[in-house]
Amino acid sequence: MPAAERGSAGWSSRSVGSRLQHRIFYLLIGLGGRRPAYALLYLVVLYYVLFRPSLRRRSYPYLRRRFPRQPPRLVDSFRMSLALGQVLVDRATVGILGPAALRVGLEGRKELIDLVAEGRGLILMTAHVGCWQVAMSAFDFLQAPVNLLLQREDGDIDRHYFEHAGIESPYRIIDPRGFLGGTLEMIAALKRGEVLSVMGDRMLGNDRNGIEADFLGAPVRFPYSAYKLASATGAPVAILLSAKTGPDVYALRLCSVLRVPAGLGRKAADFAPFAARFAEILEQYCGEHPYQFFNFFDLWEPSPASPANARSRK
Amino acid sequence: MSVKENLKKILIEGLNLEDITVDDIQDDMPLFGEGLGLDSLDVVELIVLVQKHFGVEIKDMEEGRPALQTVNTLADFIEKRRAA
Numbered sequence: 001m002p003a004a005e006r007g008s009a010g011w012s013s014r015s016v017g018s019r020l021q022h023r024i025f026y027l028l029i030g031l032g033g034r035r036p037a038y039a040l041l042y043l044v045v046l047y048y049v050l051f052r053p054s055l056r057r058r059s060y061p062y063l064r065r066r067f068p069r070q071p072p073r074l075v076d077s078f079r080m081s082l083a084l085g086q087v088l089v090d091r092a093t094v095g096i097l098g099p100a101a102l103r104v105g106l107e108g109r110k111e112l113i114d115l116v117a118e119g120r121g122l123i124l125m126t127a128h129v130g131c132w133q134v135a136m137s138a139f140d141f142l143q144a145p146v147n148l149l150l151q152r153e154d155g156d157i158d159r160h161y162f163e164h165a166g167i168e169s170p171y172r173i174i175d176p177r178g179f180l181g182g183t184l185e186m187i188a189a190l191k192r193g194e195v196l197s198v199m200g201d202r203m204l205g206n207d208r209n210g211i212e213a214d215f216l217g218a219p220v221r222f223p224y225s226a227y228k229l230a231s232a233t234g235a236p237v238a239i240l241l242s243a244k245t246g247p248d249v250y251a252l253r254l255c256s257v258l259r260v261p262a263g264l265g266r267k268a269a270d271f272a273p274f275a276a277r278f279a280e281i282l283e284q285y286c287g288e289h290p291y292q293f294f295n296f297f298d299l300w301e302p303s304p305a306s307p308a309n310a311r312s313r314k
Numbered sequence: 315m316s317v318k319e320n321l322k323k324i325l326i327e328g329l330n331l332e333d334i335t336v337d338d339i340q341d342d343m344p345l346f347g348e349g350l351g352l353d354s355l356d357v358v359e360l361i362v363l364v365q366k367h368f369g370v371e372i373k374d375m376e377e378g379r380p381a382l383q384t385v386n387t388l389a390d391f392i393e394k395r396r397a398a
Contacts, residue, residue, distance in 0.1 A: 179375065179379055180346060180354045180357045180378075180382070181353075181354030181355075182354075183354045183355065183357045183358060184357060184361075184372070184374065184375045184378040184379070184382075185374070185375055187357075187358065187361060188373060188374040188375065191373070209353070209354075209355045225354070225355050225358075228355055228358050228359075229358060232358045232359070232361070232362050263362075265330075265359065266329060266330065266355070266356065266359050267330075
């Protein structure tokens with residue numbers, strides 16, 4: 001449960017835990033709520049951090065950047081993995097015991113309602129920090145259908161909160177591995193004035209459309225497709241990040257609203273300022289919540305430039 | 315100029331396809347992946363270009379999937395929409 005396996009794209013959404021291990025956690029949550037699940041989680045995370053060095057090392061690229069004056073420590077790796085485990089337990093808790101099991105505060109509610117009311121769709125950009133799924137469970141007030149760009153891998157046994165609850169997905173999932181990366185569905189959703197939620201921090205499997213921005217002292221390749229969609233449709237981009245701020249409390253914050261000018265075209269460089277702004281916000285978040293950053297792979301590892309991009313995107 | 319020829323010209327100019335001429339684009343050449351080599355992000359620009367130059371909107375997946383295969387399929391889609 002506490003970390004993800006690495007795949008060909010450099011990251012994977014698949015849990016490292018077995019189906020049985022997940023069921024034990026779900027059983028504990030059902031019987032006693034979060035606390036017994038947290039208690040078991042401490043032991044599980046301790047085991048992974050101490051005896052599975054290959055998993056522990058996945059936190060090192062981030063820890064080296066976030067705490068540059070010291071080598072990655074066991075305690076930091078433990079805290080980072082524990083934070084992810086707690087988020088996953090909380091997510092399951094919402095599904096099993098209902099939304100009332102957690103309190104979610106939102107800063108920027110009126111602004112989000114106003115953005116949706118503009119009628120040009122809204123791109124909600126979040127990241128693998130805090131618990132974005134808890135955030136998603138709190139979007140009823142937007143009164144617009146929510147579409148979620150989500151790459152779910154075959155064999156992924158981690159459940160979404162609505163799957164625990166046995167209810168239909170409250171949002172429509174767009175698979176980036178579908179026809180043209182789901183781009184047509186995303187455009188259609190925005191044209192209908194709906195909300196499209198995307199992750200701004202990870203390149204998706206076959207998405208070669210990234211642009212570099214400085215993050216924690218070195219360049220990282222961030223996807224820019226959302227900014228391009230915003231330019232084509234006129235939809236504003238709202239950067240919304242969540243953080244666990246108490247045992248049963250999450251804070252959602254509207255960090256910034258980006259307005260991407262129309263007609264920016266297809267040059268990656270034109271979208272660089274928006275990726276840079278996102279990276280800046282993410283860095284600020286990591287300053288405030290250093291252990292709630294859940295990218296357990298080397299974001300800073302240079303990726304080979306795509307020949308297609310090299311030909312036409314520079 | 316036919317819709318196909320016009321479309322090829324717009325593709326080259328609008329998408330800045332370097333080192334490609336109208337003659338290089340075959341009518342039945344796939345637009346995405348192998349073929350012309352466009353990718354998922356190019357579809358955003360392509361939809362905007364089709365709307366701007368032909369006044370035709372590709373609204374969703376049902377329309378887009380068959381239309382966005384080749385120059386032939388896209389030109390057919392545009393002609394049918396303009397005739398409707």
